[in-house]
Amino acid sequence: MGHDNHLDLPVDDVSAERLAADGLRLGLLDPSDQQAYAAWSRAESRGFHGSRETSEAIEQRRTYVMSRRITGVWDASAPLPDEPVATTEVWPADLTVPGRRSVGSWAISGVTVAPTHRRRGVARALLEAELRTAMAHGTPVATLTVSESTIYGRFGFAPAALARDLTIDTRRARWTGPQPSGRVHFVTADELLADGLALVERVRLETPGQIAYDGILWDRQLGLMIGDEDAKKQRFIRYDDASGQLQGFASYKLTANDRDFTQHRLDLLHLVTATDDAYAALWRFVLEMDLVSEVRAHLRPVDEPVRWMVSDFRAVQVAELDHLWIRILDIEAALGARTYAAPGRLVLGVSDPFGACDGTWALDVDTTGAATVTPSNEPADVALSVEDLAAIYLGGVSPVVLAAAGRITGSAAELEQMFRSPVAPFLSIWF
Template identity: 45%
Template structure:
């Protein structure tokens, strides 16, 4: 993988100069300075419209905060006040199609104070992160977003759509078979441990996944002091016939309208086997007094609709979740396995210039790729697309035909079909956590 530590990189000079022209200071936070760090954490909570964090909540989030490169924007006249904008980043493995990995610059915590909107601060933050990543040799960047209309302009593409399920349990019923294994309740500390361990073992099976971190799992398990539902969180795990833990689920149950009927919300379901997945779904759908089950961040090829008697009792809503942005095109396209041979010249536009140009992509019968720049421009270009569309296509979960139909890829129909056959990834790519 990589030993790159994002915390060692200075603030991007171009963004520093751009913001200085507005009397704003752009700097990487010294995490050893507790006062400065706490101001940053409080500003981030404010930026996401969260409650004022308690001292306990600040302490809970400190390990993740200190593991990242935290960059703030400050009024030059008040350098020791809370930042008016925040962003954080770290380098993490991204699973690619075929089970390989590539270093990814993960971006999170993007906030701009309501007092400082429309001043180009978000642009300086995002472009600064991308330049920092590229200068460090990280070939791709990624983020999850609260707003879906912002990030395309920086070359990100909505590459990892996910499903949200809403199940009417009385209508849906259950049609799955019972596998060999058993379920048991676990305490929240054990739940956090099991979620993290199973997720880490399973994440190489789907493109798009990244590792979690300790406070991600403890937060999902209901151990975060700022979680208003923490006392409702329960957890179960699935053990196979040999007694090995193969799946776990964190969930809450809430009464609906004083009716003594309940809704069960799945916070996270992780599983290594189909038996584990089915057993955890069965637990949720057949839970006593539960009329509705909801679960978000499920893969598009989840088996749930096929495990019930009446699939019309399962509502599946597809939405954007994981966004990717290619920086080093040859490295990224060579990092995955492909599903069919291909030989095309791609003309790629990139508003920030990282990956612009004409590129010949050749994929052999063994699914491996070679990528070369076409010097001087190609006389024959098979497909033209921007870096956002290529970043979407790379993950393998969105059809080239859909992008072509939306005007995102310019190519003849046979080329589009060839791109579809080559780039499709099995199983469907997924990202089941926020970061």
């Protein structure tokens, strides 16, 4: 099935019946209903401890989500019966996999349950409803970025693309990297609106873990959402190569040190580049900014080269975090979508309590790195859970490490040779 029918699928009967037995209603929300969407939006914002949104901000966001599938759980006995007690929103988004290829994913966002309705199985009903709906849609993988890392493993999700936060002491980090041949320019968000998005799409297939943007993901990155206080401080720069072609852009904000104006903190919000030259130019610009003593960069790749481009390696402090979590729903389509690093044949014994991928599967990889996956009755070479299969899927988590942790048994080294990726998986945004 394609992306165009996800809004036509009915609400999941299994979860709807489970919640109805507890006096709750699982339903789909039509975002063209302004009042209903405003109530849903207030509930979602409350779920993430956000401030109360203005009607203008809610209305702006509503215009972006008309192509998203919005779900809620309502309690008719509550004092505010029109305001859902749980929320999710989903949409189909292409996910980059190793080999400059992509696979369809069911992007799940806005998962909240009101504190008044915890421990009643609402989250399980919501998540399992989304997984069954994704399978009905024919989408091989579900994806999400998480606020809590203890929730989603029980549903077969695992962190498949990690990220790092960098804190850089610019007084110690003298630039030793390449000398770029192009130019850095200040621009506005509006000037990046079309060209910047084209660049994002141009480089998306280079890195496993990236997803295709929809409109709100890009406009939010540019600070164009009503009520975004950080947007007032956001500055944008672009890098043009020697021939004048856009090859990268970045955004940042500055925070003054009240005790010493020469020691501002620069927060690097986004940095996207198509060439090594652009990467060097934009990082150098940021690190050599006057009146700045510290640069913080949130959500950067685990294989960030900038540590090797400054005079003091320890000037760059690193903190690692889990970021993109995935769940495999169609093992034949998901494993068949990516390219593998080495040819071979492995029989995988996969355990999946949910049932989507449970069974024994033969993975045959040819000399071009293309794979076919078929059900098998042979003894398994490797035994692992669907959660661990998700972790190694993009090549960012080593099967050998998971074997040492007691999570994978069998031919982990051969699995490592096949699944590794020359580019560490990375997702550059939250969704």
